[in-house]
Amino acid sequence: MGAVIKVENLGKKYVISHQRRESRGTLRDAMTRTARGAWQRVRHPLSPNRELLDLEEMWALRDVSFEVQQGERLGIIGRNGAGKSTLLKILSRITQPTTGRVHLRGRVSSLLEVGTGFHPELTGRENIFLNGAILGMARQEIKKKFDEIVAFAETEKFLDTAVKHYSSGMYVRLAFAVAAHLEPEILIVDEVLAVGDVAFQKKCLGKMESVAREGRTVLFVSHNMDAIDKMTSHCAWLDAGQIKSIGASKSVVKGYLEEGFQCNSDLSRFRISSLPGTASLTELAVEDVSRNRFSTFRQGEPFSILLRIECQTVSPVDAAVVVENAREQALFTTHLTDMSEPIAGNGGHLLSIQLDKPALRRGKYLVSVALFSPDKHSFYDVVYHFPLFEIAGTLDPRFIDDTRWGDLYLPIQWKRLT
Amino acid sequence: MHETVIEPGKNLKDFWRELWAYRELFLFLAWRDILVRYKQTVIGVAWSVLRPLLSLIILTIVFGRVARLPSDNVPYSILVCAAILPWQFFSNTITTSSESLLSNQNMITKIYFPRIIIPSTTMVVSLVDFLSALGILACLMLWHGLWPTWRIVVLPALLLLAAAASLGVGYWISALNVKYRDFRHVVPFAVQFGLYASPVGFSSNVIPEKWRFWYSLNPMVGVIDGFRWALLGGQANLYLPGFLLAIGLAVVIFASGVRFFTRTERVFADII
Numbered sequence: 001m002g003a004v005i006k007v008e009n010l011g012k013k014y015v016i017s018h019q020r021r022e023s024r025g026t027l028r029d030a031m032t033r034t035a036r037g038a039w040q041r042v043r044h045p046l047s048p049n050r051e052l053l054d055l056e057e058m059w060a061l062r063d064v065s066f067e068v069q070q071g072e073r074l075g076i077i078g079r080n081g082a083g084k085s086t087l088l089k090i091l092s093r094i095t096q097p098t099t100g101r102v103h104l105r106g107r108v109s110s111l112l113e114v115g116t117g118f119h120p121e122l123t124g125r126e127n128i129f130l131n132g133a134i135l136g137m138a139r140q141e142i143k144k145k146f147d148e149i150v151a152f153a154e155t156e157k158f159l160d161t162a163v164k165h166y167s168s169g170m171y172v173r174l175a176f177a178v179a180a181h182l183e184p185e186i187l188i189v190d191e192v193l194a195v196g197d198v199a200f201q202k203k204c205l206g207k208m209e210s211v212a213r214e215g216r217t218v219l220f221v222s223h224n225m226d227a228i229d230k231m232t233s234h235c236a237w238l239d240a241g242q243i244k245s246i247g248a249s250k251s252v253v254k255g256y257l258e259e260g261f262q263c264n265s266d267l268s269r270f271r272i273s274s275l276p277g278t279a280s281l282t283e284l285a286v287e288d289v290s291r292n293r294f295s296t297f298r299q300g301e302p303f304s305i306l307l308r309i310e311c312q313t314v315s316p317v318d319a320a321v322v323v324e325n326a327r328e329q330a331l332f333t334t335h336l337t338d339m340s341e342p343i344a345g346n347g348g349h350l351l352s353i354q355l356d357k358p359a360l361r362r363g364k365y366l367v368s369v370a371l372f373s374p375d376k377h378s379f380y381d382v383v384y385h386f387p388l389f390e391i392a393g394t395l396d397p398r399f400i401d402d403t404r405w406g407d408l409y410l411p412i413q414w415k416r417l418t
Numbered sequence: 419m420h421e422t423v424i425e426p427g428k429n430l431k432d433f434w435r436e437l438w439a440y441r442e443l444f445l446f447l448a449w450r451d452i453l454v455r456y457k458q459t460v461i462g463v464a465w466s467v468l469r470p471l472l473s474l475i476i477l478t479i480v481f482g483r484v485a486r487l488p489s490d491n492v493p494y495s496i497l498v499c500a501a502i503l504p505w506q507f508f509s510n511t512i513t514t515s516s517e518s519l520l521s522n523q524n525m526i527t528k529i530y531f532p533r534i535i536i537p538s539t540t541m542v543v544s545l546v547d548f549l550s551a552l553g554i555l556a557c558l559m560l561w562h563g564l565w566p567t568w569r570i571v572v573l574p575a576l577l578l579l580a581a582a583a584s585l586g587v588g589y590w591i592s593a594l595n596v597k598y599r600d601f602r603h604v605v606p607f608a609v610q611f612g613l614y615a616s617p618v619g620f621s622s623n624v625i626p627e628k629w630r631f632w633y634s635l636n637p638m639v640g641v642i643d644g645f646r647w648a649l650l651g652g653q654a655n656l657y658l659p660g661f662l663l664a665i666g667l668a669v670v671i672f673a674s675g676v677r678f679f680t681r682t683e684r685v686f687a688d689i690i
Contacts, residue, residue, distance in 0.1 A: 094529065095685075096684045103422075107420050130447075130450050136531075139442055185420075
């Protein structure tokens with residue numbers, strides 16, 4: 001079939017103006033500047049005033065090229081400000097590119113937000129028609145799908161109520177229901193799954209999947225790596241307006257997550273006390289089973305925490321490691337002396353704590369480390385709440401949409417007794 | 419298969435074709451504006467009768483009773499009402515269309531459609547108000563036993579003239595308003611000033627003959643005169659050079675408005 005979306009050297013430049021900040025200088029300087037500014041105002045009344053403003057060029061996108069094949073589902077990931085939204089806005093023709101061109105084959109619908117054009121004063125029924133028209137559906141088409149939309153949104157009872165009286169969940173459900181019944185050849189979606197309650201999110205994911213199964217091309221931007229993993233076959237990673245990598249979703253997502261949790265090697269910012277001339281923690285890191293220094297793991301994936309300790313004393317040193325969730329609540333503690341002798345002797349020591357079947361759920365984790373004398377009378381070094389690793393995604397398909405409570409996932413047996 | 423090419427600076431060659439494709443959206447947005455207009459008001463649609471009625475009463479008292487201006491042989495209230503019809507249509511369209519892009523900001527930054535639809539739909543709402551004012555005029559004329567002549571068939575064409583002039587101004591100001599919010603402060607003032615600068619509360623016959631042509635540079639002068647000519651029968655005569663000037667001006671304003679709008683709409687989403 002060939003490429004349905006063909007993007008060539010796409011670039012978008014924004015010119016942003018800052019208020020010029022100079023030292024005030026003398027009164028005379030200020031007066032001449034004001035006068036020059038005023039003179040410029042008179043000559044070019046509607047152009048930005050260069051005497052008072054600094055204009056800065058900013059490329060939100062630069063030299064972006066890629067192709068999407070018919071029926072392909074391409075994910076677009078990247079940090080905030082990487083240019084994802086700009087790319088989507090260009091593809092949906094909301095804004096024009098500065099350079100390059102895009103070739104689209106087929107009817108395009110873009111969903112940069114659910115409920116665009118919803119009017120709070122109008123009823124659910126009226127808004128379905130209005131929103132459908134805004135998204136490009138013909139009146140006949142909306143009429144035909146009306147019942148389906150209402151059923152999908154589960155808002156039958158409130159059809160004739162103004163949507164301003166809707167709960168936010170109902171509002172979002174109705175808005176998504178309209179959008180979900182679009183039948184474009186190319187669908188561009190931005191983060192719309194980040195709305196609604198869990199059950200509805202699942203429904204949306206299901207709907208999106210069936211859209212893609214029907215052979216339509218989907219472009220999907222999300223911060224939810226699980227959704228990207230599940231929904232898309234290919235993935236483009238945007239970074240600072242350029243494509244950093246593009247390819248199979250699995251590997252691109254892995255690379256993205258890896259970079260995301262930048263190893264914060266500056267331990268000193270988290271050190272709350274230290275006793276000079278004793279022992280100190282010089283390195284805190286995590287690695288996977290093949291000894292790669294990753295810091296992002298999937299749920300259930302084994303990894304180890306590494307501690308490098310410099311001893312300037314010969315007296316024995318015990319180490320305690322506390323693993324905490326992102327809210328700084330301790331989950332468990334492990335001591336070196338639980339398993340072995342305290343370390344002793346001048347020089348460097350490298351310790352590893354192996355977590356073969358980590359029971360941690362998705363999220364960011366902090367680690368606190370204390371080095372102390374085995375009698376716990378003196379603390380040599382204490383590092384508090386150091387953000388060390390992240391669990392993102394899962395190896396177990398049962399937990400992809402997991403939003404249960406709690407930080408731990410324990411291997412529990414359920415038995416039917418009767 | 420539907421093909422789209424997105425390129426920098428590409429002016430939409432098929433502007434009109436696309437506008438036609440989005441005609442339903444135009445109707446839906448107009449329908450929305452009408453529905454929303456009087457939501458959460460106690461007297462609802464009655465406002466669209468009350469507003470022209472109140473300005474009719476005030477203008478009739480001020481110009482007819484207090485200033486005692488000549489009334490061209492028709493009851494003064496009818497003279498004023500025939501002018502309120504196009505003036506109100508004109509001023510409502512300008513006021514709402516110049517704000518329209520800003521109040522639909524959300525749609526502009528999130529979805530693609532020909533932007534010109536937004537300021538254009540405001541005209542439909544003004545049309546509803548126009549019809550209620552027309553009802554008032556009909557009642558007044560019945561009351562005074564005045565019957566319209568054949569000239570009334572020209573009324574739709576005159577309305578079109580008023581629409582062209584007001585939309586043209588609306589396109590200019592709404593597009594400028596996106597970048598320079600100054601215009602939102604200028605418009606209410608200009609409209610208020612326009613009420614006195616146009617012959618709404620008085621007949622344009624009170625303008626000295628030598629100034630008549632220059633006075634007609636305000637396109638609303640020709641439009642209002644045209645309305646009086648069409649509605650009031652034999653008593654009103656039309657100053658032809660002024661009227662032709664109004665037609666020319668309306669066409670120029672409309673065409674330049676469309677042109678300016680379509681040239682600037684590309685950057686709306688970036689700067690709004």
